[in-house]
Amino acid sequence: MASTAPSMQKPGQTTGRKQRVRVVLLTAVIGPLDYAVPQGMTLTPGDIVTVPLGPRQLTGVVWEDERAETEDVEDSKLRPVIAKAGLPPLSDEMRRLAEWASDYYLASLPNVLRMAIPGSAALKEAREITEYSLKDEQPDRMTDARKQAYERLEGRQGTVRELAAAAEVSEGVIRGLVNGGFADTHLVPTDAPFDPPDPDADQVDLSDTQQDVANQLVDAIKEKSFAPILLDGVTGSGKTEVYFEAVAEAIRQGRQCLVLLPEIALTQPFLERFAKRFGTRPVAWHSGLRQSERRRAWQAIANGSAHVIVGARSSLFLPYQNLGLIIVDEAHETSFKQEDGVRYNARDVAVMRAHMERFPVILASATPAIESHHMAEIGQYQRLSLPARFGGAIMPDITPVNLIETPPERNHWIAPPLVEALEETLERGEQSLLFLNRRGYAPLTLCRNCGHRIECPNCSAWMVEHRLTHRLACHHCGHVMPMLDSCPECGAEDSLVACGPGVERIADEVAARLPDARSIVVTSDTIWSPAKAEEFVQQVTNNMVDIIIGTQLVTKGYHFPNLTLVGVIDADIGLEGGDLRAAERSFQQISQVAGRAGRAEKPGRVLVQTRNPEAPVIAALIAGDRDAFYAAELASREMAMMPPFGRLGALIISSEDQAEANEAARMIGHSAPDFDGFTVYGPAPAPLSMLRGRYRFRLLVHARRTVPMQKAIRDWLDPIKLPQGVRVALDVDPYSFV
């Protein structure tokens, strides 16, 4: 769509024709359309406008005619633009970035643009948004829904819709309470300015190595040109302190700076740390923002009054007025990869954006992605290293616990050496962290009588028991059901058994073994908001917790000085799937969680439970030999021509009708192009063969680096007509293979 097809007229041209503009609508299904420019309105590419479409009024962006192809429509048929929004236009660079992302990720331009202009809320002229919070005084008549609202909201403030969503009740319930006088009304201004950060508020004394790296970052920013930098420093080396110097320089230059974080749960501690260093909080951008906060942040980002923005991957496509630096923290994190809609990788788009807008981009990590590491090896990225922990803290020792030699008892998961280590740590008054990347109590519930496994009705996946909430949940579609007393298949009572451990089950085991220990379970089920994350950090920092039991959520970013023991419950889990990045991901995850131990004066140790201590990943972790692991992994990728040496693209074909999905996949497979350097594998049923009620088939494209893979895929799929019910999702540089 964003191709450069010639068109009949030039922008703004008036040769005998009425003034017209081409508009890319933010609605995915319709291509660009031409509109008449009303008398007295001047429009140039990038302007955000409201236009009519049938009976509706839609938001769109004025585009260059020659860059957006459409049918030529006579003047007399054109409808006029309704209004030009009082917003800064999308810059040339921003439009080129959107076109690039659309081309590269095989996504429609409107879908990309919707990430830049999220929702009409940001566009509304409203200066104030009305929010409500429930008063203490409650109505006499309490329904279950009302009770639930009072329980869940706890003084929370938001629009009716936001409160209803947070309480999981209908908007009618909230509206009833508001109308009954049981809520306070707050008028929230949405254009209040943010405090400017002070680059010199509270500087720390950097070590010589840190200072040296910081100077190089500052120099790069002064250059005002593209510079991709891999900030490669071991866990606890002070990467954050060092890149704060780069942030300070960007602030001094009057340029905006974006810090991308992988997880919303990480933003809260980060905001505080930032406030300490710069005297005020940065502007946050993530999916948890209220509408009023979102609008305020968007406006400030677009008009340049937001100086430093901290956000999840979605903040990357926002229309910054004057961006001069992007930092991707924990840049190896797979959560930078978006897995629906536009399937982009924020790390890669960050580099592209920096390239197009000519400023430095810093990828910070202790365990860089293989791809980033490779780019540094071949000199495309500059590597700046922090090889030691700050303040003389030493890296923790990693020791294997062989689960075959010293197995845990039946139906237990913590082997004797780890139990002992937990006891010792507790006795010393220090903290431990147990890592298992599985939410809930048990990943599978099975009937002892008939062997039936409880599966999600919408997905080919097991329902996961969550004992804390007495529910079974599907982690793929979110379907939940109450715990069952009897087998739904054979009806046997008390026959259902939990198989395998999740973090909740480990917590039970800890409680039984170490009854005096105060433990906390940390997963997305328990830390689902910035406030919860803050509470968690406070509890641990104030030594109100002895043992943290958590998923990947606790592997990164946190700095707890009194935490000296890390136990990995099952180091082999991550290798089971065997996909392209299984070894890399396991290595990164275990290194990161190990990196939480012994970050201050007290030395840390790490026990890794495994059935296979000789596996290359485990052996490299124990030997502490990252570079050997990376070298071996790169060599094997090169042999197989896998990324970064070759390229992959995935097609996921789905339909609610299995036969239809199968037929469409077969047809697409049949018409696959076949030429040197471009190979198509499949179709085959996806490993997750049903998801959210849709049957799924996959094709995998493997292409040589020199082959224009996206163009070949586009040319292949464009002429194919598919039934209404079939969807084809395209995933360029895929991370997920399920």
Ligand SMILES: Nc1ncnc2c1ncn2[C@@H]1O[C@H](COP(=O)(O)OP(=O)(O)OP(=O)(O)O)[C@@H](O)[C@H]1O
């Ligand atoms: N120069 C310094 N002066 C004082 N404290 C420092 C300095 N450098 C680092 N620290 C402290 O050391 C701890 C670790 O630093 P930081 O969090 O920046 O490391 P990191 O490399 O980002 O770690 P990770 O990759 O494990 O998240 C923090 O508490 C930080 O405040």
Ligand SMILES: [Zn+2]
């Ligand atoms: Zn499901």
